[in-house]
Amino acid sequence: MDEVERILLRREAIAKRVQELGEEVSADRDHSDPLLAVTILRGAVIFAADLVREIKGPVELDFMAVSSYGDASVSQGDVRVIKDLTEDIKGRDVLLVEDIVDTGHTIRFLLETLKQRGPRSIKVCALLDKVDRREVDVPIDYVGFRIPDAFVVGYGLDYAGRFRNHPEILALRPEALTS
Ligand code: 5GP
Numbered sequence: 793m794d795e796v797e798r799i800l801l802r803r804e805a806i807a808k809r810v811q812e813l814g815e816e817v818s819a820d821r822d823h824s825d826p827l828l829a830v831t832i833l834r835g836a837v838i839f840a841a842d843l844v845r846e847i848k849g850p851v852e853l854d855f856m857a858v859s860s861y862g863d864a865s866v867s868q869g870d871v872r873v874i875k876d877l878t879e880d881i882k883g884r885d886v887l888l889v890e891d892i893v894d895t896g897h898t899i900r901f902l903l904e905t906l907k908q909r910g911p912r913s914i915k916v917c918a919l920l921d922k923v924d925r926r927e928v929d930v931p932i933d934y935v936g937f938r939i940p941d942a943f944v945v946g947y948g949l950d951y952a953g954r955f956r957n958h959p960e961i962l963a964l965r966p967e968a969l970t971s
Contacts, residue, residue: 795968814846826850835891838948
């Protein structure tokens with residue numbers, strides 16, 4: 793059985809939207825200080841690599857990894873830091889770059905954690921938003937695409953480590969998901 797149900801987003805559509813997001817971020821920027829783009833590992837890496845090249849003005853990069861306890865494909869709302877930032881974000885303008893917002897627990901945890909460190913501003917840019925699945929209300933400043941409730945892979949997103957390098961975003965068949 794083919795695990796892929798359908799192609800949700802083709803590479804041209806992704807590239808066009810990422811360019812628009814870069815323009816939106818650039819238009820809102822205070823160009824006096826470099827923006828610190830905080831990429832959430834590992835799913836947002838490919839999105840972030842494309843996005844930062846569409847943002848005008850200096851952008852610095854940092855990375856953070858978080859994990860939910862329990863099942864990999866069902867968010868538990870119990871988030872922990874696996875890899876912390878290298879930079880001190882006090883007084884910085886931070887852009888959190890996330891692959892997908894689902895229940896919202898991960899972004900809520902990240903915003904709470906990072907706000908305690910005193911950034912000047914913190915905004916969220918998510919490529920994908922499964923708005924129907926939201927359990928906690930979180931502000932998302934820039935959204936690439938609102939998508940239906942399906943498990944998606946490709947363009948950095950994985951299923952059990954696979955599909956990250958696929959250039960399109962694919963929806964998997966629910967019956968193909970074993971965990
Ligand atoms: P949340 O905490 O908002 O429920 O979940 C966010 C995280 O769950 C995302 O960063 C991503 O790692 C994972 N996730 C949620 N939905 C999907 C999906 O459809 N595909 C993949 N590959 N990961 C997902």
